[in-house]
Amino acid sequence: MKEFFAMGGYAWFVWPSYLLTFLAVIANIVIARRSLAAAQAEARRRLAIAGEEG
Amino acid sequence: MNRSLPPSSWPVAGRLVLERDLRLAFRRPGQLLQPLAFFAVITLLFPLALTPELERLREVAPGVLWISALLSSLLALDFLFRDDAQDGTLEQFALSGQSLTLLLFAKTVAHWLLTGLPLAVMAPLLGVALGVPLQALPGILAALALGTATLSLVGAIGAGLTLGARRGGVLLSLLTLPLAVPILIFGARATELAIKGAGYAGPMYLLAALAVLGLTLAPLAAAAAVRIGLE
Amino acid sequence: MDWTWFHRLASPPHVYRIAGTLTPWFAWPAGLLIVAALYGGLVLAPPDYQQGDGFRIIYVHAPTAWLSVMIYTTMAVAAAIGLIWRMKVAHAAAASCAGIGAWFTAASLVTGMLWGKPMWGTYWVWDPRLTAQLILLFLYLGYMGLRAGIEDTARADRASAVLAIVGVVNVPIIRFSVDWWNSIHQAPSVMKMDRPSMPADMLVPLLLMLLGFTLYFFAVLLVRLRAEILRRERSASWLREALSA
Amino acid sequence: MLAVENLHVFRGDRHVLRALSFELAAGCCLRVTGVNGAGKTTLLRALCGLVEAEEGVLRWRGVETSRSAPGYHAELAYLGHDAPLKADLSGRENIRYAVGLRRVLDREAVSRALERVGATAFAERPVRSLSAGQRRRIAFAALWLCGATLWLLDEPNTNLDTQGQELVAGLIEEQLRAGGLVVAAVHQDLHLTAGRRMDLVIPGGR
Incomplete structure (x- = not known):
């Protein structure tokens, strides 16, 4: 198992590459969901304002 | 009433816009010198930063000349549409019934005649300060004249897009420089070959190809950009 | 030719609903494909005779590079549709793409550098593909900078659409000029690995990963698209219905 | 001659123009009134395509036309808040370059226009050195000279003294008599004595 992580000596290059790439993958999921939640909250706020005036 | 006056044709309209911009520029000659002064200052910084030896300077001369010329040309591009937008004349262009693409193309040609060409003429003189041999001067001039023309065309799109944007000046460079990479690559290579006294036709053809592409597509995009920027 | 499917596609509420239902159909397959490709690439695929296990970086570098372009x-296509047919949904899609694209262009640059280090001893190598990726990152930053610089959403949509179209025309030209520049200066090239010559057990995980990342992108795009549609939607009645659902 | 149906325009999130419709016959002046920020300027800019409309149909000479069609633009003239002039050029030069895009002009025609608005005295000086009222007169000389069928005027009387306002009223009446149309966003009255008039009030700015 240990030699698997050693990656034939390239461990310090292979694993950071995978880590950073999947950091980007996760980050975009979080950003997308948060952006949707924010848009929905803002839409509700706009609705509330429109509600009062409508 | 004046509806009897004959309508103006597009060549006349284009010529008028070109004439107007040239006349306007020569009313404020000071502004014409700014890009040239900027070009000279940047170019003359490199020997101070690198080395006084002409031998080594000749090595970096193409890059120095081209990057300085591109930045100087970009400096002036910011005002290509901004002044006309502020005093409302650009709107009148958009409402004139003439093709906005043509009118803005005429303005871009005026911009090139007022900044690009003078930079190209001045470059060989600065080149001498970078140890460039005399016989390379025509090559440098031709390459830069062609390259700055394409840059003006592409830069006009950025100038139009940043018309309505905050901090337009910085944004204009961020938008235009990546698009100017091909111009820089072919131009610097042509200059390098010219300095070495070798034939520089190859990169010049590629520069010409970029110019033709710029001539055909860029004005359309610039007109669309300005129409959006005017809102 | 019945164009109603096209017009229904244009109506934001409709797209908002479809995007919601489609997201899991992209997300789950993407997840499975990526996990399978990870296993294939890291465990099953034999080390490369030249680069040893270092070549396994390709399984993240190639997909991110592919995604960025x-x-x-x-x-650019969404932007063109938005401009030509004046479809807000298309502009919303274009706006959603930028952030994701920039992220993955950055990822492809980083993985390219990490791959270059063991091969050439330096992190940054003026390899034509890496250089082109770097310029592409600036195109993304320019696009996002322009969008941020214009307050009015409708105007920002149209201005950035023009930039995206101009940009996409320039991507191949930039790529050509960088390759040309590379050929006259013989810069070292990291990415000697051209796909066809890879044996099947190396190639299959790569294709799975490419497909997995592509599906993943559409899943994330659909989520962001819904957010952008909400931001552009003005009719209160529809909003109330969408938010209550 | 000019018909607008169901025009909707947003400025950012503000729904500035709601379902606006009107019909304007030849020889008629439409006075657009409303509080500041109601959308008078937006209406004029939307009519000539400078501002994108969310919805709305425009019919020019009975034919549905795009608000940014060159043919339509060639027949209209828009004069905004400030006179669209280059400060470094003289009044005459400004007119020659501005109207020259639309009509073939000779020196004589430009002089006639300057005479019409009483701007001959200061026509040769750079516009930079002119007062706002004088610039407005130069702008009206260009407007008069380009012979557009449809005038879109945004508060035509700004910066004008009473004599200037009489000049504007005279120009508008002349335009209406010649079968032209005028859409003017106004605060005070235009003191028109002749020509048919119509009013359009844009509900208050929210």
């Missing part, structure tokens, strides 16, 4: 093209 594919996303920019998708953005």
